Amino acid sequence: MTGIRTPEQELARFRNRLAVAGVVAVVCFALLAARFFYLQVVRYDYYSTRAEDNRISLVPVVPNRGLIMDRNGTVLARNYSAYTLEITPSKVADLDATIEALSKLVDIQPKDRRRLKKLMDESKSFESLPIRNRLSDEEVARFIAQRYRFPGVELKARLFRDYPMGNLGAHLVGYIGRINDRDLERIEENEDSANYRGTDHIGKAGLEKSYERELHGTTGFEEVEVDSGGRAVRALRRTNATPGNNLILTIDLKLQEVVEKAFGNRRGALVAIEPGSGGILALVSVPTFDPNLFVDGIGAQDWDELNNSPDHPLVNRALNGAYPPGSTFKPFLALAALMSGKRTPGQAIADPGFYDFGGHHFRDDKPGGHGMVDMYRSIVQSCDTYYYRLANDMGIDLIASLMGQFGFGSRTGIDIEGESSGVLPSPEWKRKRFKRPEQQKWFGGETISIGIGQGYNAYTPLQLAHATATLAAGGVMYKPHLVKYIESAKDGSRQVIEPQPVKTIPIKPEHLETIRRAMVGVNKEGTGARAFAGAPYLSAGKTGTAQVFSLKGGKYSAKINERLRDHALFIAFAPADKPTIALAVLVENGGFGAQSAAPIARAVMDYYLLGKLPAGMAAEDPGAEAPTGDGGGD
Structure with a gap:
């Protein structure tokens, strides 16, 4: 039988429960107050900053x-403002459906879709990516009117780069x-x-x-x-x-245009330099391309055409292309011979039309030879035999040492990326270049070919122009550069890029005069005379022909595949007594330097010195029949 609770007992139980509830309530409020204190006082700075960041x-x-x-x-590069339609993929539920709906308001081509897909592969999903650039005013108005339908799609005003x-x-x-x-x-x-x-x-x-x-x-x-x-x-x-x-x-764009038009449809490069400063007047590589194609992401078709073209328009031949210099190498080797005492200007040799070395006939470009040849005639008539013998007398180590002083085989340090160092051959270079011991040995016959700018010789048109400018400047070598000065956007002040003399090659004035006189003779009575006939200024030059494919004693004719024809080269500076321009020209598979490269140099000189624009230069057929030697004729 359960006991009966009195009112006093019930009241006590109630009070006990009320006390427990009160304690619990006090504890809860205390915890809540402590939390408020922690958030509002202890962590005030942190959350205040977070709130401000959110605001x-x-x-x-x-x-x-x-x-x-x-x-x-x-102006070669500028900016302009236009609207672009952009999508943030992470904010779009159905990307394909959204693009399809957008295409009814804005013209969206298949190439735009492909570009977006490519950008998505390269970017983060939360980034805003363009689906269409450069919207017209009408397209902008149509999208704005329907913008509420497209979450994750926005219109942005952006600056675009343009190459006019x-x-x-x-x-x-x-x-x-x-x-x-x-x-x-x-x-x-x-x-x-x-x-x-x-x-x-x-x-x-x-x-x-x-x-x-x-x-x-x-x-x-x-x-x-x-x-x-x-x-x-x-x-x-x-x-x-x-x-x-x-x-x-430092570039003269009109001169650049003259050069590119002079090349026509031919492949090649030209570099023109101010000898007294190293400033680049023209840097041409043809064929070329339209840089505007790359600004928004080049389309697949355009990329395939450029990247797979046999003419390689994306390659900067002036900086990256390394070619045998052919006979344009001869004035520098002759100067090296004077500097080393291996030759004097009047020392002559008999040229029978070949040079015999180890039972092998290294042929001259002229059957029957040039007769008695001194240094002047060796350059003016481009006598191969003279340089076969000279190379053998000097030896490869001396050649490499002295030619290296003119910058051959070294980067010039021009203020643009991608320059090749070329190849200045030497026994040391060959040991590093080849792996097998039998390939590393240097043979005497290789030195003979080096003498006429063939063999392992390979230099960029920039290096050849740089060496020519150094010769024109009396042995003072300047670092080539493309930027004349940098103009501040703040106040218009200009930071001038001062000419930087790299070094001065110790050349006796009489030795320089010997080479200069012979190069003047090239354009007056030698291999460059036809191209420079009637020029009212005195110029110095040297033609060159670099062999691409050995004919093994055969005749050079138009039947040879165009891609196997010799490269045509020409170096020059003018006026010969006080040069203000020096250049090197290369025409790939152009045949003979006098025929293909020298007329381009003449057009450059006529414009730069006289302001005369060429009426038009038709590419001569370099395949006309002519004799060829181990180095080819000039």
């Missing part, structure tokens, strides 16, 4: 990219392209990530890449107040971006 967004202000102009102010000269000077100017993973790594290595926030493009080639830091500028920032949905409410504070600096080049 205020930092938006990067992308700087205007600097301009690139030639020495006369002609198109193909002209493309290899030296280069181009920009979208930033990829490799570019990001480079930016991070340079600790420049903050300066590239909001930037989508970066220099990829040419001056655009070499002078990226100067051209890019400094990114600014804008503090924008946003609502809970992330929409901008008002601008609070702005730090303006600093535009990139402008590049003013």
Whole structure:
């Protein structure tokens, strides 16, 4: 039988429960108060900053990219503003359906879709990627009216890079392209990530890449107040971006155009230099390409055409192409012979039309030979036999040592990336080049071929022009450069790129005069006389023909495949007494230097010295029948 509870017992139990509940409530409120204290006092700074960050967004202000102009102010690279339609893939539920719907408002081509897919493969899903660039005003209006239907799609005003000269000077100017993973790594290595926030493009080639830091500028920032949905409410504070600096080049764009037109449809390169400063007047590589194709991401068809073309238009032949110099090597070897005492100007040899070495006949380009040949005639008439014998007398070590002083086999240090070092042959080079012991041995017959600019000799047109400019400057070698001065975007002040003398080669004036006189003779009475007939100025030059395919004693004729024909070369400087321009010309598979390369040099000299524009230069057929030796005729 259960006991009956009295009112006093019930009251006590109630009070006990109330006390427990009160304690629990006090503890809970204490915990809540402690939490409030922790959040509001202890962690105030942290959460205040977080709240402010949520309220205020930092938006990067992308700087205007600097301009690139030639020495006369002609613009080669500029910017313009246009609208672009962009998609953030992570914010779009059905990308294909969205693009299909957009295509009814904006013209979206298959190439635009392919480019977007490529960009998605290279980018992060939360990045905004362009589906269409350069929208018309009508397209902009149509999209704005329907914008609510497309979450994750936005319209942005962006600056676009434009190359108004198109193909002209493309290899030296280069181009920009979208930033990829490799570019990001480079930016991070340079600790420049903050300066590239909001930037989508970066220099990829040419001056655009070499002078990226100067051209890019400094990114600014804008503090924008946003609502809970992330929409901008008002601008609070702005730090303006600093535009990139402008590049003013040493290049004369009109001269560049004269050269490119003179080449016509032929392949090759030309480099023209101011001997007294190292400033590049023209740097031509043909065929060329349109850099505008690369700005927004080149299409697959355009890329295939450029990349798979047998003419290799993307290769900068002036810097990257390494070719045998042929007989343009002879004036430098003759000067080296004078410097070393291996020859005197009047020392002559009898040329029977060949040079016998170890039972092998190294043939001269002229059957029957040139008779008695001294140094002057050896250059004017381009006598191979003279240089076969000279190379054997000097030996490969002395040749390599003295020719290296003129920069052969070394990079010039020009202010643009991608330069090849070429090959200045020597026994040491051969030991490093080949793996098998039997391949590493240097043979005497190889030295003979080196004497006429054949064999392992391989130099870039830039190196050949650089050496010619050094010769024209009396042995003073200047570092070649393309930028004349850098113009500040802030105040218009100019940082002049001063000429940088690299070294002075110790050459006796009388030795220089011997070579100069002989090179003048080339254009007056020798192999270059036809091209320079009637010129009102005195010029010095040397023709060259570099063998591509051995005819093994056969005759050179038009039946030879065009790609197997000899390369045509020519070096020159003018006026001969006080040179203001020095150059090297290469015409790939052009045949003979006097026939294909020298007329291009004449057109350059006529324009630069006289302001005379060529009426038009028809490419001569280099396949006309003519004799050839181990080095080919000039």
